[in-house]
Amino acid sequence: MKNTFALELLRSELSRHVVLTDRHAVRPFETDGLTAYKETPWAVVLAESVDQVQSVLRICNECRVPVVTRGAGTGLSGGARPNAEGVLLVLTKMREILEVDLQSCTATVEPGVTNLAISEAVQKHGLFYAPDPSSQIACSIGGNVAENAGGVHCLKYGLTLHNVVGLKVQTIEGDELVLGGKSYDSSGYDYMALMVGSEGMLGVVTEVTVKLLPLPSHRIVMLGAFRDLERAGECVAGIISTGLVPAGLEMMDKLAITAAEEYAKVGYPTEAEAILLCEIDGGEVEVEHHSTEVEKLMKSFGAFKIDVAKDPEECERLWRGRKSAFPAAGRIAPDYYCMDGTIPRRKIGSVLSSIASMSRKYGLAVANVFHAGDGNLHPLILYDAAVKDQQSKAEEFGAEILECCILAGGTITGEHGVGVEKIDQMCAQFSDEELEQFHLLRKVFDPYGLMNPGKAIPTLARCSEIGGMHVHRGELPHPELERF
Amino acid sequence: MTDLDDSGFLVGAIESAVSNGEPISFLGHGSKPRLVENDENAFLCTADHSGITEYRPDELVISARSGTPLAEIEEVVHAQGQMLPSDPPMFNRKGTIGGAVASGLSGPGRPWYGSTRDSLLGVEVVNGKGQRLNFGGKVIKNVAGFDITRLYAGSKGTLGLILSATFKLLPLPELVQTVELECSDVDAHQVLESYSRRPSTLSGSCHFEGTLYLRFAGASSAVKNDVEESRGSIGTSLSWTELRDQALPFFGDPVPIWRVSLERGILFENVDEFEVLSEWNGSLIWVKTPTESPPPVSKYIGRAEPFRNLYLEAARPAKYAARIKQAFDPSGIFEPNVVA
Ligand SMILES: Cc1cc2nc3c(=O)[nH]c(=O)nc-3n(C[C@H](O)[C@H](O)[C@H](O)COP(=O)(O)OP(=O)(O)OC[C@H]3O[C@@H](n4cnc5c(N)ncnc54)[C@H](O)[C@@H]3O)c2cc1C
Numbered sequence: 001m002k003n004t005f006a007l008e009l010l011r012s013e014l015s016r017h018v019v020l021t022d023r024h025a026v027r028p029f030e031t032d033g034l035t036a037y038k039e040t041p042w043a044v045v046l047a048e049s050v051d052q053v054q055s056v057l058r059i060c061n062e063c064r065v066p067v068v069t070r071g072a073g074t075g076l077s078g079g080a081r082p083n084a085e086g087v088l089l090v091l092t093k094m095r096e097i098l099e100v101d102l103q104s105c106t107a108t109v110e111p112g113v114t115n116l117a118i119s120e121a122v123q124k125h126g127l128f129y130a131p132d133p134s135s136q137i138a139c140s141i142g143g144n145v146a147e148n149a150g151g152v153h154c155l156k157y158g159l160t161l162h163n164v165v166g167l168k169v170q171t172i173e174g175d176e177l178v179l180g181g182k183s184y185d186s187s188g189y190d191y192m193a194l195m196v197g198s199e200g201m202l203g204v205v206t207e208v209t210v211k212l213l214p215l216p217s218h219r220i221v222m223l224g225a226f227r228d229l230e231r232a233g234e235c236v237a238g239i240i241s242t243g244l245v246p247a248g249l250e251m252m253d254k255l256a257i258t259a260a261e262e263y264a265k266v267g268y269p270t271e272a273e274a275i276l277l278c279e280i281d282g283g284e285v286e287v288e289h290h291s292t293e294v295e296k297l298m299k300s301f302g303a304f305k306i307d308v309a310k311d312p313e314e315c316e317r318l319w320r321g322r323k324s325a326f327p328a329a330g331r332i333a334p335d336y337y338c339m340d341g342t343i344p345r346r347k348i349g350s351v352l353s354s355i356a357s358m359s360r361k362y363g364l365a366v367a368n369v370f371h372a373g374d375g376n377l378h379p380l381i382l383y384d385a386a387v388k389d390q391q392s393k394a395e396e397f398g399a400e401i402l403e404c405c406i407l408a409g410g411t412i413t414g415e416h417g418v419g420v421e422k423i424d425q426m427c428a429q430f431s432d433e434e435l436e437q438f439h440l441l442r443k444v445f446d447p448y449g450l451m452n453p454g455k456a457i458p459t460l461a462r463c464s465e466i467g468g469m470h471v472h473r474g475e476l477p478h479p480e481l482e483r484f
Numbered sequence: 485m486t487d488l489d490d491s492g493f494l495v496g497a498i499e500s501a502v503s504n505g506e507p508i509s510f511l512g513h514g515s516k517p518r519l520v521e522n523d524e525n526a527f528l529c530t531a532d533h534s535g536i537t538e539y540r541p542d543e544l545v546i547s548a549r550s551g552t553p554l555a556e557i558e559e560v561v562h563a564q565g566q567m568l569p570s571d572p573p574m575f576n577r578k579g580t581i582g583g584a585v586a587s588g589l590s591g592p593g594r595p596w597y598g599s600t601r602d603s604l605l606g607v608e609v610v611n612g613k614g615q616r617l618n619f620g621g622k623v624i625k626n627v628a629g630f631d632i633t634r635l636y637a638g639s640k641g642t643l644g645l646i647l648s649a650t651f652k653l654l655p656l657p658e659l660v661q662t663v664e665l666e667c668s669d670v671d672a673h674q675v676l677e678s679y680s681r682r683p684s685t686l687s688g689s690c691h692f693e694g695t696l697y698l699r700f701a702g703a704s705s706a707v708k709n710d711v712e713e714s715r716g717s718i719g720t721s722l723s724w725t726e727l728r729d730q731a732l733p734f735f736g737d738p739v740p741i742w743r744v745s746l747e748r749g750i751l752f753e754n755v756d757e758f759e760v761l762s763e764w765n766g767s768l769i770w771v772k773t774p775t776e777s778p779p780p781v782s783k784y785i786g787r788a789e790p791f792r793n794l795y796l797e798a799a800r801p802a803k804y805a806a807r808i809k810q811a812f813d814p815s816g817i818f819e820p821n822v823v824a
Pocket of ligand 1: 002032069070071072073076079135138139148199202203206243326327415452
């Protein structure tokens with residue numbers, strides 16, 4: 001039921017131009033980066049200040065109206081999908097860098113600041129903000145916090161959770177939580193850990209203080225080309241187990257290589273079945289030394305060609321293909337569906353070949369381009385929504401990949417979040433008691449369940465309805481039955 | 485090295501405490517100083533629930549039962565050229581992995597290698613309904629569900645018993661060297677500040693009694709380079725392990741010692757000329773005061789807590805803390821004397 005009283009309150013308390021309800025005006029907000037899921041929001045508020053955020057939350061709480069927070073809308077799990085009877089609270093107008101503090105090496109920013117804008121703003125001081133999702137030119141730091149975003153450099157520098165030191169969060173009950181800060185310790189429960197990755201369900205992040213790191217003085221990017229996908233996967237585990245910590249270690253399969261090469265023309269070897277991109281950074285001697293080691297390892301795992309980039313432009317060229325892989329996939333198929341499971345690194349090779357056989361079974365092509373060093377897969381299932389059944393086939397295919405990841409001892413999402421997309425697989429990953437604990441925790445911050453309802457944590461009723469089975473620590477009932 | 489799954493007993497003990505409404509406290513090996521000795525509480529000891537349950541050096545991930553001594557884990561992972569990134573204090577070498585998670589303490593490398601919470605990947609816990617729950621997992625990246633795993637880090641037993649924990653590991657550095665520089669606290673502050681804005685292998689700092697100790701760790705070429713540039717002399721007089729375990733003579737003094745967490749990059753102006761030891765790039769200082777009153781730190785927006793009663797914090801629970809407690813421990817039986 002649409003609550004017109006709430007709308008009147010919003011209009012009277014906020015300046016009129018920030019509240020949108022016109023059908024055309026709200027259309028751009030129908031979907032996030034997961035475009036297959038659309039919903040027209042009932043009202044959109046383009047918040048310009050913390051005061052406005054607080055008003056929206058208070059009104060929604062009083063009137064029991066759902067509220068969905070949205071950053072840049074680049075999320076890939078439908079986390080920012082609007083609610084047809086709720087308010088969509090958009091934070092992209094709050095995009096000021098409030099402080100760059102060189103003494104503590106931190107930056108404090110508003111939630112709508114883009115990820116890349118932070119690194120750009122501090123580059124002149126020889127510093128950078130490490131987590132770099134491929135969407136970094138567009139995605140907001142608030143969205144990064146809500147999803148615990150990762151990127152190609154997280155292997156060495158950690159995820160959002162390791163690089164955010166302080167937050168201000170507005171709760172739906174009207175409290176401002178000031179969490180963490182510039183000191184290393186803070187007292188009491190670790191609310192920061194709860195807020196990072198909470199997918200807009202526990203509070204609205206209105207200020208973020210991030211850690212800034214000194215830019216490495218030297219770096220080398222290497223591209224190793226392999227004739228065998230599984231061997232490339234084994235090489236990843238091989239590199240990590242020698243004790244090297246590359247700044248980034250990414251893998252692409254043939255379809256992804258070809259698509260990226262057609263799109264970005266960066267000189268990728270299209271004859272390869274797989275490539276590994278490995279970045280080493282640090283002091284000059286160290287970088288030289290470690291890259292020679294990686295080169296040797298790549299050869300020993302059967303790399304038939306190795307490109308070594310040393311100057312910044314060459315490095316950038318090698319990364320450009322990887323970073324444009326998503327739009328490139330968008331050019332070879334009308335639609336793609338990006339999965340995000342994480343598995344132990346040693347299983348990369350075998351899980352990739354399972355995915356290849358699923359691809360044959362469903363008759364849908366799949367391109368793999370992913371954070372191999374972290375074991376974080378991103379199979380892109382290519383399909384055409386205009387062709388009957390392809391959408392549902394793609395979803396079934398995706399669900400099977402995720403179950404395969406759980407069975408391999410991994411998880412259904414490494415960095416994109418559960419959102420609406422993977423909510424059913426949560427039933428497979430967690431027991432009823434564990435899900436119940438999530439619900440109880442949610443109620444701590446949102447007693448009426450108004451923040452981003454229907455996302456991330458499935459109800460127990462939903463789990464029993466879909467009849468999915470819970471995989472306990474990689475042990476499925478009846479392991480003797482073949483599933484993929 | 486023991487390898488014993490005592491979880492049946494532990495869960496049973498919690499179940500009966502829940503049904504009888506008896507308060508219960510947890511104890512690993514009793515390595516951490518504790519002021520509140522309350523005889524009315526039952527102490528549930530995890531020491532027998534011990535052993536590494538999974539260690540895959542090629543994945544740099546280790547899982548162990550909560551009663552496993554940190555010293556045992558250290559030995560096993562060192563043998564494979566690996567380490568626990570946060571290097572949690574072991575105190576008398578009896579500290580357990582469960583205790584490290586519950587107390588959330590980290591060693592001298594914390595600013596560079598992250599905190600114990602940062603490298604924690606998963607936990608199995610028993611909540612206040614006696615339910616065994618698994619959160620997180622054994623992979624590096626995992627955003628399925630709220631991060632309850634890390635909520636347990638530093639929860640001091642108030643949310644339930646940690647049965648086992650999984651940690652991410654790091655390769656041991658090729659070379660570790662300590663450099664000593666004679667300098668005042670003001671000069672030390674400047675030296676440390678200069679390191680925060682350029683890449684280096686610095687991985688530990690400690691200043692006391694007029695000497696700044698800098699630990700460099702990493703690829704040997706890089707470490708040698710940094711040592712040379714530091715213009716200090718290589719020294720061996722400071723044991724980072726003793727610093728970590730608060731076993732330096734500094735900590736043995738019977739006077740009150742305060743653990744003060746300062747904002748990064750801030751210098752503590754020691755106008756009262758207290759005896760001070762600083763680590764963590766100068767952001768964690770230990771201050772000895774002649775009386776029971778805490779050192780004046782409020783203007784630094786830091787926090788001071790008395791060191792000897794690490795477990796006692798006087799702050800009243802905020803609304804949300806009380807609700808979190810309620811969500812995990814509805815009948816309020818866990819660690820009733822601790823306010824998290
Ligand atoms: C081409 C492409 C490449 C990508 N590559 C990566 C990658 O490499 N790594 C990676 O991790 N992700 C990647 N993503 C996914 C996405 O960019 C990230 O999840 C990003 O963090 C989302 O930020 P956003 O501002 O767009 O958030 P939105 O999509 O607007 O929202 C995402 C979620 O966060 C919540 N939210 C947003 N802002 C706030 C706030 N201020 N307070 C509370 N909750 C909030 C929303 O409610 C929603 O649940 C990619 C996406 C695309 C389209």
